[in-house]
Amino acid sequence: MIDRLNSLLNIFDVGDIRFFFLVAKKNLRNLITLSLVLSLLIFIISLNQQKKYLSKATIVIEPDDNKIVNIEEVYSVETQSNRINNQMAILKSDEVQEYIVKDKKNSMKFKSLYSETKQNFFQRIFTKPKNMDQGFLKSILTNNFDVKNIPRSDVLELSFVSNNPKISQLALVSIIESYQRYEIDSKIKITNYANQKITERLKELVAQMDIAQKKLSSYKKEQNLVDTGNVKELKIKEIQSISERILEAKKNYQEQQNDLLSIKVADGDIDALLAIKDLRSRDEISNIKASLTANESNIQSLSLIYTDKHPKITQAKDLNDNLITQLKDILDENIQQKAFELSNLDNFIKLSNEELQKSTDELRVIEEKEAGMLKFSREVESSRKLYESFLQRVKETNEAQNLQVSKLKIIENPNLPSSPFSPKPKKNFITAFLISFLSIYGLLYYREMNSSVIKSPEAIDSLNIPQIGILPRVEKLKRGFHILQMFVEDGASSFSEAIRSSRAIIESKYEKNKSYMVTSSNPSEGKTTYAFNLALSLEKSNKVLFIEADIRRPSVLNGFYQFDKEILGLGEIISGSAQLNDAIFKVPGTELDIITSGEKRFDMSDIVTKDQIKKFLDVLKMEYDYVIVDSPPVQPVSDTLILTQASDYNLFVIRSEETRTVSFMSSIKKIQNVGAKINGIVINDLDTSKDSYYSYYYSYSPNYYYHKS
Structure with missing residues (x-):
C-alpha cells in the first residue's frame, strides 16, 4: 500500500509518503486542535440553523391519446423529452400556483401552519415578521418546489422544502391537486373553444348549402331539366x-x-x-x-x-x-x-x-x-x-x-417528513473536521515544502539517508584565505574540524578505491567547497583524485587556481582531444591530483553514456584510493543524473536556510527515478549560534562521528 502511494506521489513529484506522515506527526496537535475548533463552530452554527423538512411525491403524467401520423414519433426520444419538459414547466408555472394562492381554504391552512412554526433564537432576533399575503405564499411555492424526471421514464419526482413538515406535505398535495384542476380546466376551455368554432362553421355550411341548392334549382330551370x-x-x-x-x-x-x-x-x-x-x-x-x-x-x-x-x-x-x-x-x-x-x-x-x-x-x-x-x-x-x-x-x-379526467397518476403520495433533512449537525461536524484537517494540513505541507530543509528536517528523516557532515557557517575569512582551501589554510578552524569529522565518517563507513560524487539541488549551495576540502583532507593519508565534472560552470578552474600552461580537462577527455595523463595536474602545495573541467563546454548527456563514465571511473579507482567527483547541481542540468548512476557513492549537500524542501525532494526523486540513490547528506553553512533542530548535533565530538551505523 505504501509503495503504491509512493508511486502516485512520484508522478506529481510532491514528496515521499513518509514525509507526509512526518509532517502530520510534527503538527498533529495543532491540526487536531484547529480542526476541532472549526468543526465545533460549524456544529454550533448547524444547531442554530433553521430546520428544513423535505416532502416527496412520485407521479406520472400519461401522454394524450393522439393519433400517430409518423412512425418516428413512436420511437422519438426528443418528442418524449419535450413532452416531459413541458409538463415539468407547467407544474412550476404561475397558472398552477394561482389555483393554490386564490383558494382561500388552502391559504388559511398555510397561514395557520406558518404561525405554528417555531423560530430559533437567531431568527427571532434577525428575522422581520412577514405578512402572509398571496405574494409571499407564491414566492414560497416558487422557491421551495422542485421537480425532476427519473431518467428513461415518464415518472416525475416532486419535492418541497419547508421549515415545517406539514407545510411541505400540504404544498405538494396542493400542487398536485392544482395541476389536475388546471389540466381539466384547460381541456374544458379547449373543448368550449372547439364547440364555438364548430358551431360557427355549421352556420357557414348551412348558408353554403342554401346557396348551392339555389344554384342547382336555377340551373335546372334555365336548362329546362328535371332529372337527366x-x-x-x-x-x-x-x-x-x-x-x-x-x-x-x-x-x-x-x-x-x-x-x-x-x-x-x-x-x-x-x-x-x-x-x-x-x-x-x-x-x-x-x-x-x-x-x-x-x-x-x-x-x-x-x-x-x-x-x-x-x-x-x-x-x-x-x-x-x-x-x-x-x-x-x-x-x-x-x-x-x-x-x-x-x-x-x-x-x-x-x-x-x-x-x-x-x-x-x-x-x-x-x-x-x-x-x-x-x-x-x-x-x-x-x-x-x-x-x-x-x-x-x-x-x-x-x-x-362531461367526461374530462386528468392524465396525472399518483404513484407515491406526498409524505410527512419525520425528521429534517437539513441541517445535519453530526454530518456537518464530521465533514467540517475532515475538510479543516485536510485544508490546514495542506497549508502546513505547503509551508514545509517551501521552507528550508533545516527548518523542516522531516524531509531528510523520511528518506532515511545518513548525515555524514555538518559544516558551520564561516562568517568571515581571514585575509588571503579562500573557502575552497580552508582546510589547508586554516586547519584549526571549526570548519576544518567539521571536514575532518566528515572524513572520519567516510573512511569508517565507506570503502576505498571507490568514486564519490558530490552534488546539490541548485548552484551556490556549497557542493564544490565541501568536495574540494574533503579531497584536501583525504589527501593527507590517501591518494586522491578530484574531478571537476561541472563542465558548464567550473568553480575550481575559473574561481581559484591558475595554471601556467594550457589546461586540458574532462571536456577534452570526453571529446577525445586529450589523453587521461595529459589532463591530470597537481594542486600546488599538495599531493592532490585534479582533473579540471577543461576548456570545452557541452552537454555531457549528449556525448557520453553512464556506462562510458563508469568505465572511466573504474580505471581511475585502480590508481586512486578516493575519486571525488564535483558534479553539476541536479535541478538546472541533466549531467548529474548520468554521474549518479556511474559513481559508487553519491553525497548530497544542503545549504542551511537556502535549500528549500521542495527543491531537495524533487532532486532526490530525480536521482531515484534513474535507479541511483543518495548515500549521505552534508549540511552546509549552518548557523550554530541559533537554537535549531541541528544545534545539538554540532560540537567537537569525534567519538560521535566515528560511530559506525
Missing part, C-alpha cells in the same frame, strides 16, 4: 340500336354486292346462278329446281322403255323446256330484285348514319347539361356531408366535456 339521368340512358340505348342496324345493313349490303358480282360472272349460266346461296335458297327457285330434277329423272326412266319420239318422252321434254324457261324468268326477276334491294340498303345506311349523328349530338347536349347540373349537385352534397360531419363533432365534444 333516364333521358341520357334512353338516348344511349337508341344510339346503340342505330349502330347495330347500320352494322347489319352494311353486312347485307356487302353480301348483295358479292351476289351481284357472282351473277355478272355467271353470264346467264343457270348452274352458275344456282350456285349463289341467296338465289338457291329462294322457295320458288328451289321448287322449280326440284320439279326440273324430277322431270329429268322421269325422262331417263321413259328413255329406257320408249323411243325419243314417243309421245310421253316428247311431252316430258316439252315440260322440261318449260321448266327451264320458267327458271330463267324467275332467276331474272330475283336478280332484278337483288339489284333493287342493294339500292335500298345503300339508302338505308345513309339515313341510319344521319340518324346516328343526330342522336350523338343530342346525347352530347344532354351530357353537357348533366355536367353542369352535377357540378351544382356535388356542391350541395359536399356541403351536406360537411354539415353532418361537423354536427357529429359537436355531439362528441359535448360528451367529452
Whole structure:
C-alpha cells in the first residue's frame, strides 16, 4: 500500500509518503486542535440553523391519446423529452400556483401552519415578521418546489422544502391537486373553444348549402331539366340500336354486292346462278329446281322403255323446256330484285348514319347539361356531408366535456417528513473536521515544502539517508584565505574540524578505491567547497583524485587556481582531444591530483553514456584510493543524473536556510527515478549560534562521528 502511494506521489513529484506522515506527526496537535475548533463552530452554527423538512411525491403524467401520423414519433426520444419538459414547466408555472394562492381554504391552512412554526433564537432576533399575503405564499411555492424526471421514464419526482413538515406535505398535495384542476380546466376551455368554432362553421355550411341548392334549382330551370339521368340512358340505348342496324345493313349490303358480282360472272349460266346461296335458297327457285330434277329423272326412266319420239318422252321434254324457261324468268326477276334491294340498303345506311349523328349530338347536349347540373349537385352534397360531419363533432365534444379526467397518476403520495433533512449537525461536524484537517494540513505541507530543509528536517528523516557532515557557517575569512582551501589554510578552524569529522565518517563507513560524487539541488549551495576540502583532507593519508565534472560552470578552474600552461580537462577527455595523463595536474602545495573541467563546454548527456563514465571511473579507482567527483547541481542540468548512476557513492549537500524542501525532494526523486540513490547528506553553512533542530548535533565530538551505523 505504501509503495503504491509512493508511486502516485512520484508522478506529481510532491514528496515521499513518509514525509507526509512526518509532517502530520510534527503538527498533529495543532491540526487536531484547529480542526476541532472549526468543526465545533460549524456544529454550533448547524444547531442554530433553521430546520428544513423535505416532502416527496412520485407521479406520472400519461401522454394524450393522439393519433400517430409518423412512425418516428413512436420511437422519438426528443418528442418524449419535450413532452416531459413541458409538463415539468407547467407544474412550476404561475397558472398552477394561482389555483393554490386564490383558494382561500388552502391559504388559511398555510397561514395557520406558518404561525405554528417555531423560530430559533437567531431568527427571532434577525428575522422581520412577514405578512402572509398571496405574494409571499407564491414566492414560497416558487422557491421551495422542485421537480425532476427519473431518467428513461415518464415518472416525475416532486419535492418541497419547508421549515415545517406539514407545510411541505400540504404544498405538494396542493400542487398536485392544482395541476389536475388546471389540466381539466384547460381541456374544458379547449373543448368550449372547439364547440364555438364548430358551431360557427355549421352556420357557414348551412348558408353554403342554401346557396348551392339555389344554384342547382336555377340551373335546372334555365336548362329546362328535371332529372337527366333516364333521358341520357334512353338516348344511349337508341344510339346503340342505330349502330347495330347500320352494322347489319352494311353486312347485307356487302353480301348483295358479292351476289351481284357472282351473277355478272355467271353470264346467264343457270348452274352458275344456282350456285349463289341467296338465289338457291329462294322457295320458288328451289321448287322449280326440284320439279326440273324430277322431270329429268322421269325422262331417263321413259328413255329406257320408249323411243325419243314417243309421245310421253316428247311431252316430258316439252315440260322440261318449260321448266327451264320458267327458271330463267324467275332467276331474272330475283336478280332484278337483288339489284333493287342493294339500292335500298345503300339508302338505308345513309339515313341510319344521319340518324346516328343526330342522336350523338343530342346525347352530347344532354351530357353537357348533366355536367353542369352535377357540378351544382356535388356542391350541395359536399356541403351536406360537411354539415353532418361537423354536427357529429359537436355531439362528441359535448360528451367529452362531461367526461374530462386528468392524465396525472399518483404513484407515491406526498409524505410527512419525520425528521429534517437539513441541517445535519453530526454530518456537518464530521465533514467540517475532515475538510479543516485536510485544508490546514495542506497549508502546513505547503509551508514545509517551501521552507528550508533545516527548518523542516522531516524531509531528510523520511528518506532515511545518513548525515555524514555538518559544516558551520564561516562568517568571515581571514585575509588571503579562500573557502575552497580552508582546510589547508586554516586547519584549526571549526570548519576544518567539521571536514575532518566528515572524513572520519567516510573512511569508517565507506570503502576505498571507490568514486564519490558530490552534488546539490541548485548552484551556490556549497557542493564544490565541501568536495574540494574533503579531497584536501583525504589527501593527507590517501591518494586522491578530484574531478571537476561541472563542465558548464567550473568553480575550481575559473574561481581559484591558475595554471601556467594550457589546461586540458574532462571536456577534452570526453571529446577525445586529450589523453587521461595529459589532463591530470597537481594542486600546488599538495599531493592532490585534479582533473579540471577543461576548456570545452557541452552537454555531457549528449556525448557520453553512464556506462562510458563508469568505465572511466573504474580505471581511475585502480590508481586512486578516493575519486571525488564535483558534479553539476541536479535541478538546472541533466549531467548529474548520468554521474549518479556511474559513481559508487553519491553525497548530497544542503545549504542551511537556502535549500528549500521542495527543491531537495524533487532532486532526490530525480536521482531515484534513474535507479541511483543518495548515500549521505552534508549540511552546509549552518548557523550554530541559533537554537535549531541541528544545534545539538554540532560540537567537537569525534567519538560521535566515528560511530559506525
